[in-house]
Amino acid sequence: MRMSSMFSRTLREAPAGADCKGYEYLLRAGYIKQMGAGIFSLLPLGFRSITKIQEIVRQEMNRIGGQEILMPLVNPADIWKETGRYYSIDKEMARFKDRVGRDMVLAMTHEEAVTDIARGEIDSYKRLPLTVYQIQTKFRDDPRPRAGLIRVREFTMKDSYSFDRDQAGLEKIYNEHYNAYFRIFSRCGLPCIAVASDSGMMGGKIAHEYMYLSPIGEDTIITCKKCGYTANKQVAAFKKDYYPEDMKEIEKVETPEAKTIESLASYLNIKPEKTCKAVFMVGGFIDDKTGEEKEKLIVALIRGDMEVEENKLQHAARANELRPAHEEEITACKMVPGFASPIGAEGDFICIVDDSVAKSNNLVAGANETGYHFLNTNFGRDFQGTVADIASAKSGYRCPHCGAPLEASKGVEIGNIFQLGTKYSEAMNCYFQDEDGKQKPVIMGCYGIGIGRLLACLAEEYNDENGLKLPIAVAPYQVHLVSLLKDNSIADGIYEELQNEGIEVLYEDRKESAGVKFADADLIGIPIRITLGNRSLKDGNVEVKLRGTGETTNYSIEGLGKQIRQEIAKEQKKMDDAIIEKHL
RNA sequence: CGGGCAGUAGCGCAGGGGCUAGCGCACUUGGUUCGGGACCAAGGGGUCGGCGGUUCAAAUCCGCCUUGCCCGACCA
Known part of the structure; x- marks a missing residue:
């Protein structure tokens, strides 16, 4: 071209x-x-x-x-x-x-x-x-x-x-x-x-x-x-730590201003993992047969030290979509945002319980009354729900297989x-x-x-400050022939020869300054650049430069096609040697 | 769909009620230069995103619409 x-x-x-x-x-x-x-x-x-x-x-x-x-x-x-x-x-x-x-x-x-x-x-x-x-x-x-x-x-x-x-x-x-x-x-x-x-x-x-x-x-x-x-x-997934203890009697305590897990934990002087957090979403449920859409409140319970992974929650609830719940939707089920739990809640909602909550004891949970929480709530005794893993993994948590820190x-x-x-x-x-x-x-x-x-x-993946440098298997052309001579007749001949060798050539034949030609060649990033200019021509040579490494070699114009074919084969072989095979 | 920014020449931008709408790059013509984004000279190219309003006068102010970008919601 x-x-x-x-x-x-x-x-x-x-x-x-x-x-x-x-x-x-x-x-x-x-x-x-x-x-x-x-x-x-x-x-x-x-x-x-x-x-x-x-x-x-x-x-x-x-x-x-x-x-x-x-x-x-x-x-x-x-x-x-x-x-x-x-x-x-x-x-x-x-x-x-x-x-x-x-x-x-x-x-x-x-x-x-x-x-x-x-x-x-x-x-x-x-x-x-x-x-x-x-x-x-x-x-x-x-x-x-x-x-x-x-x-x-x-x-x-x-x-x-x-x-x-x-x-x-x-x-x-x-x-x-x-x-x-x-x-x-x-x-x-x-x-x-x-x-x-x-x-x-x-x-x-x-x-x-x-x-x-x-x-x-x-x-x-x-x-x-x-x-x-x-x-x-x-x-x-990740490995969760549990702190099992004997169940204690549920107890209501005053917790003014403790609307978040942090404020609650510091007010009661306990660790966040001793609390149970309620997250409210509304799930959209679509009937596959009729296309009819219904919405239902979802209460997600998770231990206070973790976050809910919405994608996991959506699957656990079998919902087609999720959105955050509005306050009225929560209060309609007799729960009080900031002091909420399913204990004492009424109405049509789905409760999904993270196993971190299900396997813990005596957690602090909302009492559904502004300014109050319950101490010592226990899954199964004080509230029910579908148990699933709905916790969000993050950096530093432990690998589910080997226990090492995740990244x-x-x-x-x-x-x-x-x-x-x-x-x-x-x-x-x-x-x-x-x-x-x-x-x-x-x-x-x-x-x-x-x-x-x-x-x-x-x-x-393949670029530098001057432009692209795509690998030869996917670059648009294999070779970029750059002629710096006023007269293109020698370059025309090389272009012909390379094409006859079956090489894909982008031919820089424009009347531009050398700087423009090099800058564009770097930008487009064809892997092998052939420069034809007076500097090497006086010895009957062209300069061959690899875009990937910057490596430069002089080749004689005589028999150039064969030489370039070898260069292409070398570049291609590097890629073939790097083919990865993996099986499950 | 929420929040923010923007739309003026092919690209990047300036101008922010007043007379012929500018700059750089790109483009055309002539000349010089010729191995890392050259130089000189002369040119061409615009319904200033659209519609409506205010005004003697709108690229400029106001309203609506539209398009694009960024953040979020979203994403087989």
Whole structure:
């Protein structure tokens, strides 16, 4: 490609609002262009990188037996009504009516679509297992796009779906994806870790997320350096300490002004872990069949020294969504905020009790009377509820496996894998006849990779003060040929030769000053730069500089194509040597 | 959806009731320069986000709307 006729240009200054380095360089180098909030075009450079990433993804998905398909972005709403997600997903999914008034949606994921196809294809166990995948556009009307390609509304995703006759089959293909994802990310050059995760709106039980650890990430990951335990904070477990003692008689005491755990603990001169904190949320419960929505007050009880993890609470309460409760909603159940507990409460509410409370004795809890608390309250005797782990893990807490201190870090989710089970096959009647003659629901898994987000993370990982330096496997071109001569005829010849060698060349043939050419080359960041200028030309040489390391070598113009092919092979080999394989 | 900031040339910004709306970069033409964002000269490009109001007069003041960014809620 000749720079003189390239569609995009570089920018000297970063457009306003480009807050992180990777995003700034992608914009300035002309890889991408913003069109609206969370909506981007890929320009030639960006599109070439994306294409390379997609090709790596294809190879690895094919390697584990995936068959590429392409499902429609526009789905009839009917299939989304079958699973209930037409109702349970809110404004994030774009909806419209077609010309005759049929409800349609822009699919934000494709479980419904793929299950719709599969139920027509899979009738016998002999057809299983199967895995299909696609690389396709998704639209999710995220209320808060940010950080360039990290969090967008329209994006390209690789999503695959597996179909098995039993759990063992699902676990096998799940494990194959687990490893394939490590191969994909390492082939792209992106360091990442897999963490146990929440299944969110996908349903299902076992799930992992692939995280690129970076301060720009929005997810919090809890890790144990000692034993390797990793989990998203939303689901991270930790070892809790209990202080069991014999139950004592409940007793009401005056506690004026003690509205918070700190003030209560200091007033009574006790430790926060001897108190029981009540957190009030309202859960939204949506009927999958009718779409009817109900709300109910949720009282979450947790020991005073811990915080409630809302995601865990939502699961424990089986709610579709949570919001903080209004004061009237609390008082309507005869509880007094600041001095609240379920003791003496009335009305329709759900009580979820963290096991830290359930396994502790003689805690101080609210008396539902302004200025009063109870001493020595005990779960089971004085109040009841559903016991679950709803506590939020944080840095310094102890690892659930080995007890070592946990650490928290930030990460960007670039992929995920879910064991769905039969949620979609049952809802959409995707059954097969097994060897024993019985009809059984197909067991499904789904697996996603955010392609654009992967590029964004790579740009974040590979840059310096001058611009991008993407690895050769994902860089838009392999070689940047920079001619500094007034007359381009020699450079034209080299350009021809390199192309004849099958090398991907970006050719700097513009009439610009040397400074501009070098600055743009650094910004775009093609891994191998060939400089043709008088300095080396007098010896019949060109200068070859690696963007990644700055290492410079002179090569003779004679036979340059072969030399450059070797350089490319060396760069590629470094990446191949770094391919990571991991199995569950 | 709450809170904050902003919208003036392709990009970055200045101007804040008055006469022809500016600057840097980018762009065009001519010339000089030629290995790390060159220089000289001459040019082109704007419904000042939209609609309405106040005024003799609005980019400038007021109202509504809209778009984008940041923080939060949210996020397979």
